[in-house]
Amino acid sequence: MTRERLRSARRWVIKIGSSLLTADGRGLDRQQIAHWCAQIADLVNAEHEVVLVSSGAIAEGMSRLNLEFRPHDLPTLQAAAAVGQMGLVQAYEAAFNTHKLRTAQILLTHDDLSNRQRYLNARATLRRLLDLKTIPVVNENDTVTNDEIRFGDNDSLGAMVANLIAADVLVILTDQQGLFTDDPRNNKKAELIERADPYDDDILALAGAPGSQLGSGGMRTKVLAARRAADSGTTTVLAHGQVENVIAALQAGARIGTMFTSSQPPKLARKQWLASQLKSNGKLWLDEGAVNALQQRGVSLLAVGVVTVEGNFKRGELVSCVDERGDEIARGLSNYDSDASRRIAGSPTAQFESILGYTSEPELINRDNLVLTDQ
Numbered sequence: 001m002t003r004e005r006l007r008s009a010r011r012w013v014i015k016i017g018s019s020l021l022t023a024d025g026r027g028l029d030r031q032q033i034a035h036w037c038a039q040i041a042d043l044v045n046a047e048h049e050v051v052l053v054s055s056g057a058i059a060e061g062m063s064r065l066n067l068e069f070r071p072h073d074l075p076t077l078q079a080a081a082a083v084g085q086m087g088l089v090q091a092y093e094a095a096f097n098t099h100k101l102r103t104a105q106i107l108l109t110h111d112d113l114s115n116r117q118r119y120l121n122a123r124a125t126l127r128r129l130l131d132l133k134t135i136p137v138v139n140e141n142d143t144v145t146n147d148e149i150r151f152g153d154n155d156s157l158g159a160m161v162a163n164l165i166a167a168d169v170l171v172i173l174t175d176q177q178g179l180f181t182d183d184p185r186n187n188k189k190a191e192l193i194e195r196a197d198p199y200d201d202d203i204l205a206l207a208g209a210p211g212s213q214l215g216s217g218g219m220r221t222k223v224l225a226a227r228r229a230a231d232s233g234t235t236t237v238l239a240h241g242q243v244e245n246v247i248a249a250l251q252a253g254a255r256i257g258t259m260f261t262s263s264q265p266p267k268l269a270r271k272q273w274l275a276s277q278l279k280s281n282g283k284l285w286l287d288e289g290a291v292n293a294l295q296q297r298g299v300s301l302l303a304v305g306v307v308t309v310e311g312n313f314k315r316g317e318l319v320s321c322v323d324e325r326g327d328e329i330a331r332g333l334s335n336y337d338s339d340a341s342r343r344i345a346g347s348p349t350a351q352f353e354s355i356l357g358y359t360s361e362p363e364l365i366n367r368d369n370l371v372l373t374d375q
Contacts, residue, residue, distance in 0.1 A: 001168075001169070001235040001259075001261055002253075003250075003253045003254070003255060003259060004253040005253075006169060006235075006237075006250055006251055006252075006253055007251060007252065007253055009048070009168035009169045009235075009251075010047075010048060010049060010168055011048070011049045011051075011130075011165060011166070011167045011168050011169075012043060012048055012049065012050045012051070012167060012168065012169050012170075012171065013050075013051045013052075013053060013158055013161050013162045013165070013167045013169070013170045013171070013234075014036075014040065014050060014051070014052050014053070014170075014171045014173065014247065015052075015053040015054070015055075015154055015155065015157075015158035015170070015171065015172045015173065016036060016052070016053070016054050016055065016056075016173045016241060017055050017154070017155075017172070017173060017174045017175065017241070018055040018056050018058075018059050019174065019175040020032065020173060020174065020175055020241040020242065021033065021054065021055060021056035021059070022056060022059040022060070022063075026063055027059070027060050027063030027064065027087065028056055028059075028060050028063075028087055028088065028091050030091050030094075030095075032241075032242075033091050033092065033095050034095045034098075036173070036241070036247065037092065037095035037096050037098075037099070038095075038099065039245060039246070039247035039248045040052065040096075040135065040247060041096065041099035041101055042247075042248060043247065043248075043251060044101060044133070044135065045099075048251075049130045050135055051126060051130070051135070051136045051138060051161055051165060051167070052092070052135060052136065052137045052138065053138045053139070053154055053157055053158040053161055054088060054092070054137055054138070054139055054154070055139070055154045056084070056088050057080075057081045057084035057085045057088050057139055058070070058077060058080045058081050058084055059084065060083075060084035060087040060088055061079070061080030061081055061082065061083040061084030061085075061087075062080050062084070063084075064083050064084065064087060065079070065080060065083055067080065085105075085107075085139070088137075088139070089103075089105050089137065092137050096135060101133075101134075101135055102132075102133070102134040102135070103134065103135050103136075103137055104129050104134050104135070104136050104137065105136075105137055105139075106122075106125070106126065106129075106136045106137065106138045106139075107138075107139055107140070107141035108122065108138060108139075108140060108141060108157065109140065109141045110279060113160055113164070113276070114279065114318070116273065119164070119273060122164060123164045123165065126161070126164060126165050127165060130165070138157065138161055139154070139157075140154060140157055153221045155172060155221045155222050155224075155225035156221060156224070156225055156228065158170055158172060158225060158229075159224075159225035159226070159228035159229040159234075159236075159276070160228065160276050162229040162232060162234040162236075163228065163229065163231060163232040163234070163272050163273075163276045166232050166233070166234075167229075167232070167234050168234065168235065169234060169235050169236070169237065170225070170226070170229045170234050170235070170236045170237070171236075171237050171239065171247065171250060172222055172225065172226075172236065172237070172238045172239070173239060173240070173241030173246065173247075174222070174238065174239075174240065174241060175240065175241065175242075176219065176238075176240060177192060177239070177240045177257060178192050178193065178194075178238050178239060178240075178256075178257035178258035179192070179193045179196060179203070179206060179207065179219065179222075179223065179238060179258040180192055180193065180206070181193060181206065182206075183208065192257075192258065193206075193258050194255060194258060194259065195258070195259050195260075195261065196258055196259070196260050197260070197261070197262050197263070198223055198224075198226035198227035198229075198230050198236065198260040198262060199227055199230065199262055199264060203223060204220065204223050204224070204227075207219040207220040207222070207223040208220060222238055223260070226238070226260035227260075228275070228276055229260075230260065230261075230262040230264065230266075231266065231267045231271075231272050231275050231276065232266050232267070232272050233265075233266035235259065235260065235261050236259070236260040237250055237256075237257055237258070237259050237260070238257050238258045238260070239256045239257030239258075240256075240257065243256055267371065270368075270369075271371040274318070274331060274332060274333070274369070274370070274371040275331070275371045275373060279318075280311075280318045280319050280320040280331055281311055281312070281313035281314075281317040281318055281319060282309065282310055282311030282312065282313040282317070282319040282320070282334070282338055282341075283309075283310040283311055283319065283320045283321075283322055284301070284306050284308075284309055284310075284319055284320070284321045284322070284334075284341070284345075284364070285306065285307045285308040285309075285310070285322055285323075285324070285326075286301075286305050286306060286307065286321055286322065286323060286324075286329070287305050287306075287307050287324070288323075288324065289305055290302070290304075290305025290306065291305075291323045291324075291329055293305065294321070294329065294330050294370070294372065295329065295372065298367060299367055300363035300364075300365060300366050300367040300370065301321060301330075301332065301363060301364045301365040301367075301370060302348075302349065302362075302363050302364060303336075303341070303344040303345055303346070303347055303348075303349065303352075303363075303364045304346060304347060304348050304349075306341070306345040306346060306364060307324075307345065307346065308345065309338060309341045309342045309345050311338060312338045313334060313337060313338045314337050314338075315334060315335060315336055315337045315340075315360070316333055316334070316335075317333065317334060318331060318332070318333060318334075319331065319332065319333075319334045319365075321365070321370075328373050329372065329373065330370055330371060330372045330373055331370070331371060331373055332365035332366075332369045332370030332371065333365065333366075333369040333370075334364060334365055335360055335361035335363065335364060335365065335366065336360060336361075336364060340356055340360075341364060343355050343356060344356065344364075349362045349363070
């Protein structure tokens with residue numbers, strides 16, 4: 001997709017980061033929220049569909065609870081999120097009401113999207129809301145999440161929502177102009193990269209390390225989000241949220257920020273779901289022959305090619321497949337639990353009966369339930 005073709009992009013996911021939404025630690029910047037909502041309203045009135053992914057709940061809760069510093073203990077963080085969600089939803093509802101647009105709140109956890117049935121339910125709900133000309137406002141359900149089930153940052157959440165609804169474009173609004181050839185804070189000669197392939201490892205290396213005080217996502221998470229969004233054929237644009245009329249300008253084809261596009265074909269819907277899962281329950285270390293078979297011939301993973309099994313997982317749960325260096329090359333749903341997988345690792349299928357006393361499936365991961373992740 002070119003910038004000019006953004007004009008015809010029908011389905012948008014727009015993610016706004018914490019650093020933009022908060023007024024220097026004094027809660028939500030409602031004036032800025034009204035500004036972005038006005039631009040989104042123009043998109044919707046021009047027959048585009050928009051899902052808004054918003055950070056800011058914890059920051060708003062901190063302001064309402066008079067907390068000077070971000071809490072470190074989980075109960076206080078969740079309490080701040082619960083209090084802040086009230087203000088966040090009220091702010092968006094009030095802003096969109098002025099344009100006679102309805103809103104809906106959607107709170108998600110990683111568990112919601114890692115469970116196939118709940119994933120499909122979430123997709124159906126979002127699509128129906130769009131059919132009803134309603135703007136879904138999506139946020140992570142920080143009031144119930146913990147480190148094991150949370151997305152970790154709303155950039156990843158935005159990408160997964162883009163996958164969920166097969167969005168044409170994901171816009172990540174942040175406090176940075178885009179991706180540069182070097183850190184512009186340290187190198188005045190650093191140049192903005194206007195277009196990049198999110199699957200390019202050199203591009204990921206340029207993103208550096210994540211981190212900011214209010215938000216949990218840095219530049220690296222944004223590039224990884226663009227990579228994940230590309231799995232469903234979604235184009236990602238990273239832009240500074242305080243550029244004048246930034247959303248309208250992007251829709252008009254303005255050369256703002258960094259556009260991430262890939263020439264790789266989108267994955268099938270089930271493969272997208274597998275690829276988008278952020279948390280695996282175990283790890284299978286493969287020998288060179290198994291790695292080559294998966295990458296070059298697209299076959300199922302046989303137990304004979306597995307060297308070591310790590311973690312504890314149940315049959316049907318997601319596991320990572322890594323090469324001898326520990327780099328993930330694929331992930332999929334295991335036909336055997338971790339105990340059985342350890343016992344049959346390195347063995348041909350014909351020996352499963354004698355080792356386990358039964359044969360559930362001839363392969364450890366069927367190719368229909370496996371997706372390559374290094375491409």
